[in-house]
Structure formats: C-alpha cells, structure tokens
Amino acid sequence: MARPTPLSGFPEWLPADRIVERHIIDTLASTFELHGYAEINTRAVETIEQLSRKGEIDKEVYAVNRLHAEPGEERNPLGLHFDLTVPFARYVVENAGKLVFPFKRYQIQPVWRGERPQDGRFREFIQADIDVVGDGELPAFFEVEVPLILAEVFGKLRDIGVPPMTIQVNNRKLLEGFSLGVGIDDVSGVLRALDKLDKIGPDAVGQLLADECGANDEQVRLCLALAQIEGDDASVVDDVRALGVTHPLLDEGLEALAGLMTAASERAPGAIRAQLKIARGLDYYTGTVYETVVSGHEDLGSVCSGGRYDNLASSGTKTYPGVGISLGVTRLMSRLVGRGLVSAGRRVPTVVLVTVADEDSRADADRIAGQLRARGISAEVSPNSSKFGKQIRYADRRGIPYVWFGSSDGDQVKDIRSGDQTDADANAWTPPSEDLRPAISAT
Known part of the structure; x- marks a missing residue:
C-alpha cells in the first residue's frame, strides 16, 4: 500500500x-x-x-x-x-x-x-x-458578560501554562458615528480600511481612505487618530471626545464602550483592553466587537x-x-x-497497568482492572505475559505511572517513577489525586 x-x-x-x-x-x-x-x-x-x-x-x-x-x-x-x-x-x-x-x-x-x-x-x-x-x-449588559466569561476561561488556562491573552474591544456604532461625524458617508469603506491597519500600516490605510472613501487630509488625520486610541479603562472615551467629533451614533457607541470598560477594569483588571482600530470584517456586527491576542x-x-x-x-x-x-x-x-x-504529563489516561504472570491468570488480571475501573481509576491489562521487566518497560513507554502485581499472597502496586512498591487492595487503593488524570503544564 x-x-x-x-x-x-x-x-x-x-x-x-x-x-x-x-x-x-x-x-x-x-x-x-x-x-x-x-x-x-x-x-x-x-x-x-x-x-x-x-x-x-x-x-x-x-x-x-x-x-x-x-x-x-x-x-x-x-x-x-x-x-x-x-x-x-x-x-x-x-x-x-x-x-x-x-x-x-x-x-x-x-x-x-x-x-x-x-x-x-x-x-x-x-x-x-x-x-x-x-x-x-x-x-446591553450581555455585551459585558460575554467577554468577561472568556477572560475567566483565560485565567484558568494560565494555570496550565497557556500565555496571557488580552481581549481587545471596540464598538461598531462608535466607528460608524465617528465616520459620519467627520463627514465620510462610506462607513463600510472606513471599516474595511481600519480593519487592515495592522497588516498594511497607517500610511497605506490613509491612502485607502482617500482613494476609496473620498476622505480629505483632515478626515484621514482624524480617522487615524481615532485608530491609535487604546486603554484599559473608560478614559478612552475622553480621548475620543478630545478629537472634537460629534454624532448621535458616536454617543451611543461611546456610552456602550464606557460601560464595558468600567465593568472590565473592576472585575477583570488587565484582561480587556479598548483598541479603537478594531473593526471586525463581518457585515453582521452592529455593536461591541471583540478580538483577542496571545x-x-x-x-x-x-x-x-x-x-x-x-x-x-x-x-x-x-x-x-x-x-x-x-x-x-x-x-x-x-x-x-x-x-x-x-x-x-503522559500520553494516555491509564493510571495502572495490571501485569499478567501467565495467560492462565489473565482472567484474574481482568478482574483486578475491573475493580479499579469501577472506582474511577483508569486501568488496562498488559497485552502479553512476558517477564515483568518487559511489562514494566511497556508501561514506562506508554507513560503509565503505576504497575499492579496480582498474587494469591496479596496484591502489590509499584510507582515506576519512584520505585516504591506497597501492598494494595483493588477495592480500596487510590492513587494521589494528581495522578488520576494526565497533568497539563507548561513545558
């Protein structure tokens, strides 16, 4: 093949x-x-x-x-x-x-x-x-709730080594109102241009605003000045007001952004940042928009x-x-x-490999594994009855931390990482909680 x-x-x-x-x-x-x-x-x-x-x-x-x-x-x-x-x-x-x-x-x-x-x-x-x-x-408060839930997720992922993530926010009403306020009727053109700012830079965006939206030098200057505004709290609203542009739709967008940033700075400091260059390309967005960088x-x-x-x-x-x-x-x-x-921390969810002394005792190994599984402990039975040393090496290659030895004289379990081996009962033995599932951590 x-x-x-x-x-x-x-x-x-x-x-x-x-x-x-x-x-x-x-x-x-x-x-x-x-x-x-x-x-x-x-x-x-x-x-x-x-x-x-x-x-x-x-x-x-x-x-x-x-x-x-x-x-x-x-x-x-x-x-x-x-x-x-x-x-x-x-x-x-x-x-x-x-x-x-x-x-x-x-x-x-x-x-x-x-x-x-x-x-x-x-x-x-x-x-x-x-x-x-x-x-x-x-x-409108749902526009605040949704990004704060993701910020909570990101905080939990930090615990396993995922780098910090920042949710960048803006408001389409703010962008549209600002465009109309400076006298540019082609709002979609302004949004498309600003959405390319990180890719092509301010000079190229300014040229797009002039060529595709008919913007003059002052309108280009104001749009680029708006796109440079960013911050971690509601003070960004004052920065926009300082540009001197007015429009009812702009007021709506600023009010919504202020509410979001006030809540974010109180409930998740540093997790959400206003970035007024964000436009989001999809046509169906009408209010707050979000993007996230690692x-x-x-x-x-x-x-x-x-x-x-x-x-x-x-x-x-x-x-x-x-x-x-x-x-x-x-x-x-x-x-x-x-x-x-x-x-x-390991390749498989298995906590315990139950050894097989010989094929005649496989049924006993299956019974032990079943008792462990019934108590929520992931267990598998060795695929062969080779020497115990080979079965232990098999567990090690698989990343299985414990090996179980069944015996008529009493069972034992071995932690192959430390070499410690102790008496154990499949109806009572429990590994440390951190071994029940593979640990996830920064490399």
Missing part, C-alpha cells in the same frame, strides 16, 4: 496533544455552564443561501453534494458551515417557540473553511462559541473574536438580536503544540 499523502489544513493531534486539547475544551464547557449557558449542537451543513446571507463567503464555503445523484434527483445546494454563528441564527429562528429568551447557549464543534492553510489557519478546525440571543431586544504571539492573529449582532437572526416578523464570542480552539492549539508551550 502506498504511503498516504497528508492533507494540509486538516490537523490530527497525537494522543498527548489531544489530552491538552480535551482539557481546554473541558475548561471552556465547565466555565460556560457555570454562567448558565446550555450546550447545543447544530448540523454540519447549511443551505448555500443560508451560509451566504451575511458577508461575502463564496471562496470559503465547501459545497456538499452526493457523488452519484439518482436520475432526476434535484441537487440541493448545501455547504459545510464556516462558523457557528450563522447556523445558530438559523437554529434560533426554527426553534424560537421552544426556547426561553434571553437564550444562552454554548457550542463546541468543527467548522470548515476553504482558505489557504498557514500558521494558525486551517480548513477544518474546532471553534468554541457562546452567544446570548433575545426576543426583539437584548440588554501575549508574545501577536503574529498568530486573533484567537477569539465576536461581537453584537442585531439583524442576523430574523423570521421576517421577529428579530432576535444577539451577542457572542468564538474561540478558535485549533488555532490556539497549533501554537501551544507547535511551539511546545504546553504538554501533557
């Missing part, structure tokens, strides 16, 4: 790396549930019409069709979902009569995106989303982003405004694993 050719953009982790990923996912899920978010899953496919409702995504969607259609069978244009927000909006509309609003959900699933694979970017990857959706209206790894780009959307979920007669944020689990994992920043 020919050696298979790997497919770029479709990561497959080794078992030890998957243990790290599983820990991150479990941390996300448990934290979301602490705040009252219920888990849902949505189907992998949506209609192309649904996927293309908001934003230009034709180049990103993988189309799905049967390889061999039956004669006369109509081909339903389906595509794999490229994020979890669009499917969630459809889910809310379809199930609105069965949901209690505000509806708080979390979702951790693979998504697929047809883009060129590169560092931190994949064609198949896991996203973890939380969203809150209201029926007709949604209080300290020391800014080249990775945003690993967690989202924002407020008021018009994405609509049944025609009803609108369901929402706010959400999404963490790219696979993007974060690629840096943690690729740079060796975090690792699992």
Whole structure:
C-alpha cells in the first residue's frame, strides 16, 4: 500500500496533544455552564443561501453534494458551515417557540473553511462559541458578560501554562458615528480600511481612505487618530471626545464602550483592553466587537473574536438580536503544540497497568482492572505475559505511572517513577489525586 499523502489544513493531534486539547475544551464547557449557558449542537451543513446571507463567503464555503445523484434527483445546494454563528441564527429562528429568551447557549464543534492553510489557519478546525440571543431586544449588559466569561476561561488556562491573552474591544456604532461625524458617508469603506491597519500600516490605510472613501487630509488625520486610541479603562472615551467629533451614533457607541470598560477594569483588571482600530470584517456586527491576542504571539492573529449582532437572526416578523464570542480552539492549539508551550504529563489516561504472570491468570488480571475501573481509576491489562521487566518497560513507554502485581499472597502496586512498591487492595487503593488524570503544564 502506498504511503498516504497528508492533507494540509486538516490537523490530527497525537494522543498527548489531544489530552491538552480535551482539557481546554473541558475548561471552556465547565466555565460556560457555570454562567448558565446550555450546550447545543447544530448540523454540519447549511443551505448555500443560508451560509451566504451575511458577508461575502463564496471562496470559503465547501459545497456538499452526493457523488452519484439518482436520475432526476434535484441537487440541493448545501455547504459545510464556516462558523457557528450563522447556523445558530438559523437554529434560533426554527426553534424560537421552544426556547426561553434571553437564550444562552454554548457550542463546541468543527467548522470548515476553504482558505489557504498557514500558521494558525486551517480548513477544518474546532471553534468554541457562546452567544446570548433575545426576543426583539437584548440588554446591553450581555455585551459585558460575554467577554468577561472568556477572560475567566483565560485565567484558568494560565494555570496550565497557556500565555496571557488580552481581549481587545471596540464598538461598531462608535466607528460608524465617528465616520459620519467627520463627514465620510462610506462607513463600510472606513471599516474595511481600519480593519487592515495592522497588516498594511497607517500610511497605506490613509491612502485607502482617500482613494476609496473620498476622505480629505483632515478626515484621514482624524480617522487615524481615532485608530491609535487604546486603554484599559473608560478614559478612552475622553480621548475620543478630545478629537472634537460629534454624532448621535458616536454617543451611543461611546456610552456602550464606557460601560464595558468600567465593568472590565473592576472585575477583570488587565484582561480587556479598548483598541479603537478594531473593526471586525463581518457585515453582521452592529455593536461591541471583540478580538483577542496571545501575549508574545501577536503574529498568530486573533484567537477569539465576536461581537453584537442585531439583524442576523430574523423570521421576517421577529428579530432576535444577539451577542457572542468564538474561540478558535485549533488555532490556539497549533501554537501551544507547535511551539511546545504546553504538554501533557503522559500520553494516555491509564493510571495502572495490571501485569499478567501467565495467560492462565489473565482472567484474574481482568478482574483486578475491573475493580479499579469501577472506582474511577483508569486501568488496562498488559497485552502479553512476558517477564515483568518487559511489562514494566511497556508501561514506562506508554507513560503509565503505576504497575499492579496480582498474587494469591496479596496484591502489590509499584510507582515506576519512584520505585516504591506497597501492598494494595483493588477495592480500596487510590492513587494521589494528581495522578488520576494526565497533568497539563507548561513545558
């Protein structure tokens, strides 16, 4: 058989790396549930019409069709979902009569995106989303709650060696109101230009504002001055006011940003930072927007982003405004694993390897392993009855910390890391709590 050719953009982790990923996912899920978010899953496919409702995504969607259609069978244009927000909006509309609003959900699933694979970017990857959706209206304080929950997650991940992460925030109303206030009607053009600031620099952005939005020198100066404003508290609002631009929509955006930054500076100091150059490219955002960078790894780009959307979920007669944020689990994992920043203490979840003296005693070994498992201790039986030295070496290669020896005279368990061996009863013995699961730590 020919050696298979790997497919770029479709990561497959080794078992030890998957243990790290599983820990991150479990941390996300448990934290979301602490705040009252219920888990849902949505189907992998949506209609192309649904996927293309908001934003230009034709180049990103993988189309799905049967390889061999039956004669006369109509081909339903389906595509794999490229994020979890669009499917969630459809889910809310379809199930609105069965949901209690505000509806708080979390979702951790693979998504697929047809883009060129590169560092931190994949064609198949896991996203973890939380969203809150209201029926007709949604209080602004949820725009504060959502990023603070992610900040709590990041604090927990610090405990296993994940570098600090900062959530950068802005408000689309602020940007739109400022653009209109300086006299630029092409608001979308301003947002597109500012969104490229980190990639192409202020001079190039200024040229875009002039060429594509018709901005004069003073308008360019003001827009670039706005984009340079940042801070950890509500004082950024005063910095914007000092530019002398006024507009009712700008006032709304500043009020929302002030509320968020005041709460963040009190409840999660340093975790959330206002960055007024952030615009977020997707068309459906209407209020607060979020992006997240990993300290020391800014080249990775945003690993967690989202924002407020008021018009994405609509049944025609009803609108369901929402706010959400999404963490790219696979993007974060690629840096943690690729740079060796975090690792699992062992390759497998197994705590104990039960030895087999000879094949006639395998049933006894299976019984011991079953007793340990019944008490929540991961155990496996040696695959062969070779000399105990070889069985111990097998456990060592697998990263299993304990080896069990059964005997009619009484069982014993050995910690192969220290060499300590003690009498043990499978109905009573328990390893130290730190050995029950593979430890995750900074490398």
